[in-house]
Amino acid sequence: MYETPPWGDPDQPSYLNAAVVVRDDAATARDWLQRAQTIETAEGRVRDPERQFGPRTLDVDVIAVFDAEGRPVRGADPELTLPHPRAHLRAFVLKPWADLDPAAELPGHGPVAALLRAEPAASDVAAVRERPDLRIQSAG
Ligand SMILES: Nc1ncnc2c1ncn2[C@@H]1O[C@H](COP(=O)(O)OP(=O)(O)OP(=O)(O)O)[C@@H](O)[C@H]1O
Numbered sequence: 001m002y003e004t005p006p007w008g009d010p011d012q013p014s015y016l017n018a019a020v021v022v023r024d025d026a027a028t029a030r031d032w033l034q035r036a037q038t039i040e041t042a043e044g045r046v047r048d049p050e051r052q053f054g055p056r057t058l059d060v061d062v063i064a065v066f067d068a069e070g071r072p073v074r075g076a077d078p079e080l081t082l083p084h085p086r087a088h089l090r091a092f093v094l095k096p097w098a099d100l101d102p103a104a105e106l107p108g109h110g111p112v113a114a115l116l117r118a119e120p121a122a123s124d125v126a127a128v129r130e131r132p133d134l135r136i137q138s139a140g
């Protein structure tokens with residue numbers, strides 16, 4: 001878990017961010033979106049519809065999906081854009097992901113570790129603060 005300054009809309013409290021790398025060869029990209037949205041709903045997600053990057057109680061995004069052969073799934077559908085169109089700009093996504101998998105690659109943008117050394121993420125990464133005192137609890 002990481003505490004991160006608000007990105008895109010500064011007038012709100014810090015966020016808690018985390019990344020997970022999950023594998024299920026039977027799941028499609030749509031399944032991952034549906035699973036993400038099921039978790040948001042189950043946790044009673046609340047957000048302000050007027051503020052695109054405003055506060056929300058929980059947001060689960062699908063950053064990148066790879067098929068069973070390891071090929072990236074791509075898509076421009078507004079309901080599911082892959083890779084996530086803003087992931088490469090966000091230290092709060094890249095840093096937790098690189099810590100889990102230092103060799104991670106964001107399709108179309110290259111190694112996550114290199115993205116963290118380049119702007120705009122490089123300027124934001126120092127403010128991404130580890131919170132080892134906090135854990136995501138597994139429901140099942
Ligand atoms: N890769 C993706 N992951 C999650 N949602 C996506 C993705 N691509 C498109 N969407 C769509 O975006 C819509 C809004 O999602 P969400 O509220 O998480 O976005 P946001 O928090 O406003 O912005 P951001 O996506 O930049 O975090 C969802 O209804 C979903 O269908």
Ligand SMILES: Nc1nc2c(c(=O)[nH]1)N=C(CO)CN2
Nearest residue numbers: 004005006007008015053092
């Ligand atoms: N630090 C941080 N800032 C954000 C985040 C987030 O998860 N972390 N999500 C947003 C929604 O798009 C907008 N801004």
